[in-house]
Amino acid sequence: MANNVSHITEYKVLGKVFLVLLFLTFLTITVTSFELAAFSVTVALLIAGVKGFMILTYFMHLKYESLLLRILVALIFVLYALVVLITFIDYAYR
Amino acid sequence: MSGKKMHVEAHRDDEGAKLGMWLFIFTELLLFGGLFLVYSVFRAKYPTNFHEGSLELSVTIGAINTVALLFSSMTIAMALSAIQKNNPKLSMLLIAVTLLMACVFLFNKYIEWGVKFEHGLYPGSGLMSRLDHGDLLFFSLYFFMTGLHALHIIVGIVLLAICFFKIKNGSLHSQKYVHLENGALYWHLVDLIWIFLFPLLYLIA
The missing domain is CATH 1.20.5 (Single alpha-helices involved in coiled-coils or other helix-helix interfaces)
Incomplete structure (x- = not known):
């Protein structure tokens, strides 16, 4: 990629990423409310990992770096x- | 240097500036990573204390703050797209929304900590010193980790406010926006850390 031409992320893409993150937050709260001990820890951390990956990839533009x-x-x-x-x-x- | 017309240009290295920001972000990740490690080890050592401790925290306030930060992360990413598309007015509006969300976050934190303080639960209080070792560790880590995170929110507010005024006076525009790019990266980092803090402190009970 040329030096001073950087990729512009469309508003729509950012909006979609936000909706997915919102859904995953809701999912974490629901899953952990069942109190399944070790299982909820694993699931909560896995979901947090997916959310972190999405933020790094789309919001922090790593996809285009x-x-x-x-x-x-x-x-x-x-x-x-x-x-x-x-x-x-x-x-x-x- | 031999040319008759010497064109003087201010030194500028956007790629370098961005790489520098990323290196700083790495140190921040390891800083919070260290705290997460301390939390994990003591959680494994005192599971019941940590379980009871996290029941004391309000999931509702934590969830509202999570949504506020996710939303602000989206708006600051949009603010960067807006300035790249040469739309400074929209960019300033989106930064303002981000700052508003940051204030919502801090206000909730103030309410949350305020209730704890009213009950005499704060670092160094008499109640804290009489707690079980496990409870003491949970609440000390809670105050330290959320406190350090809130400090990062305040720094983020300052950085983004500077970007806002830079756009206003025209020194940050569609051809020169690395400050906003780095400010946004910092803001996403703050969001990224909260994504792990929220389930670990509030949810996993």
């Missing part, structure tokens, strides 16, 4: 997942 930046963002989440994993292994075997 360079491959380098997208890889960098992905790596940050991989790094964080590793930190979480190592911390929990540490706590589990103390």
Whole structure:
């Protein structure tokens, strides 16, 4: 993509993304109200993950950014997942 | 340098500015990520305290704030599209709506914290110091995480207000909008963090 020509996201697309995010919020509140213990934690975090992905992709324009930046963002989440994993292994075997 | 007519142009690197903003966002993600990690470890250690603690929080206020932030995230993304399409008036209106939503969020937070304070529940209070270790951890993390997040909201308000006035005085326009682009990125980050804070603190009981 040329240096100073950036992609313009249409209002309609942003509106649709908002509606999906709204629906997912409603879904999280409904699912967690059933109190299914470990299941609701997993579902709530999964839905939050999907919402986060949509915000990064559409609102933060990652879909139209360079491959380098997208890889960098992905790596940050991989790094964080590793930190979480190592911390929990540490706590589990103390 | 050898040309007779030297064209002087202010140094400008929009790509660099955006990359810098992203690097800053990475540090912010790891900052809140660290707090989420502390929360997860203590949640695993004191499941019942964290369960009872989250029942004390109002899901309604949390849900209203979630919708307010999602909506404001959409309007600020639209404000960027509007300035790119050379429509400064619409862009300013959308930034104003975003700022209004930010104020709704902070007002709700004020109500929410106010009720807790009235009951004597705030960091350093006598009631807090008499709580169980698990309860103390839950409410300390609640106040610290939502407090740090609210601080980010206030910073976001300042950044977006600056963009609003930059559009008004003409220094931010359809050919030069990187400030609004970065301000919007910051605002989406604040929304992104709340998306994880809301289920973890309010919903998972």
